[in-house]
Amino acid sequence: MEKELFLICTGTGIAPFRSMAHYIKAHGTPHAPIHLIYGSRYEKDLLYAAEMRELQAQLPDFNYIPTLSREDAVGWTGRKGYVHQIYEELLANDRRPAHFFLCGWKAMIDEAKQRILAMGYDRHDIHLELYG
Numbered sequence: 001m002e003k004e005l006f007l008i009c010t011g012t013g014i015a016p017f018r019s020m021a022h023y024i025k026a027h028g029t030p031h032a033p034i035h036l037i038y039g040s041r042y043e044k045d046l047l048y049a050a051e052m053r054e055l056q057a058q059l060p061d062f063n064y065i066p067t068l069s070r071e072d073a074v075g076w077t078g079r080k081g082y083v084h085q086i087y088e089e090l091l092a093n094d095r096r097p098a099h100f101f102l103c104g105w106k107a108m109i110d111e112a113k114q115r116i117l118a119m120g121y122d123r124h125d126i127h128l129e130l131y132g
Contacts, residue, residue: 002031002032002097003032003097003098003099003125004032004033004034004035004096004097004098004099005031005032005033005034005035005098005099005101006035006037006087006090006098006099006100006101007020007034007035007036007037007101007103008037008039008083008087008100008101008102008103008104008108008112009036009037009038009039009083009102009103009104010038010039010040010083010103010104010105010108011040011045011047011104011105012047012104013102013103013104013105013129014036014038014047014048014052014103015047015103016103016129017036017101017103018048018051018052021034021036021052021055021059021062022055024059024062025055025058025059025062031061032061033061033062033063034059034061034062034063035063035065035086035087035090036052036062036063036064036065037065037067037083037086037087038052038064038065038066038067038083039066039067039068039069039082039083039104039108040066040067040068040069041068041069041070041071042068042070042071043068043071043076046066046068049066052064052066065078065079065086066078066079067079067080067081067082067083067085067086068080069081069082082108083108083112084111084112084115087100087112087116088115088119091119095119095120095121098121098125099125099127100112100116100121100125100126100127101127101128102126102127102128102129103128103129109128112126113126113128
């Protein structure tokens with residue numbers, strides 16, 4: 001069974017995952033479900049939002065899940081809070097095989113590693129690039 005991919009990022013950490021998704025689409029690469037969980041403070045700060053929504057419509061099993069930690073705008077209908085609650089909810093009913101790719105703020109990565117390990121995943125399931 002292929003492992004699902006959880007691409008968890010904040011801020012400009014979306015850049016490598018954007019490239020990965022475009023590569024998969026351009027080359028028709030077979031893949032397990034991909035969950036791009038992108039955290040930002042405000043909707044105006046989401047990078048490539050329209051492009052990611054378009055990829056979600058065009059690339060089978062690609063799920064774009066932006067979440068905003070400080071957005072209070074009336075028009076926002078997406079997720080609010082931090083990225084951690086999203087992957088924990090998606091994996092709450094089963095601990096299916098998964099790879100976690102983390103890119104973004106150090107505090108988010110540190111917390112994500114701790115939470116993913118606490119869910120019973122192995123450190124070898126976690127791949128990361130951090131900044132800040």
